[in-house]
Ligand SMILES: Nc1ncnc2c1ncn2[C@@H]1O[C@H](COP(=O)(O)OP(=O)(O)OP(=O)(O)O)[C@@H](O)[C@H]1O
């Protein structure tokens with residue numbers, strides 16, 4: 001699912017609510033069998049939901065004092081209690097999958113933005129989530145480097161991972177998404193398959209948004 005829409009529309013807030021980083025005042029969020037309820041505090045359900053989703057951010061948020069491999073084994077070791085050898089085996093496999101098999105012992109500051117973002121994706125996958133929540137994860141990258149990250153996302157989708165991504169990459173949303181949801185002023189403005197939402201939007205507001213972003 002691609003989440004699109006104007007700045008301030010509520011895209012990041014929605015992702016943060018889904019992952020329990022924000023609370024919310026009304027309504028409820030259902031993820032599989034889990035239900036998150038409104039209110040100032042989360043109940044125990046949030047732990048189940050956090051196990052289902054990994055989150056990837058625009059600014060990578062890698063641990064700068066840890067190598068690539070150590071970034072990826074950190075949570076499996078300390079949150080899931082895996083043995084070091086199992087965690088390393090899983091991490092090596094994931095890093096190969098995102099094209100970084102030869103950078104296991106590099107430091108984050110030695111990597112390009114696209115490489116850092118692929119480490120962040122591998123790190124999120126190391127917790128074996130059902131899905132990833134991605135908030136503008138290619139926005140800080142050079143146009144040429146974006147593609148290496150988008151390609152990884154398409155691979156993951158093909159393997160059945162659920163992806164909910166906030167993106168301004170219209171071409172990517174059109175090609176790769178099954179569903180496009182447009183948020184504006186905290187509400188859903190459009191919701192449907194990409195061909196419909198991006199080529200025949202129902203609302204004038206969406207037509208205006210598309211004119212602006214497509215130039
Ligand atoms: N807990 C909250 N209570 C009320 N309003 C909030 C809360 N959290 C965020 N907002 C407001 O919700 C609006 C949506 O912000 P959000 O960051 O989700 O937008 P966005 O769609 O991600 O925008 P951008 O494309 O610029 O990243 C903003 O006006 C923000 O100030």
Ligand SMILES: [Mg+2]
Nearest residue numbers: 011012013135
């Ligand atoms: Mg945002």
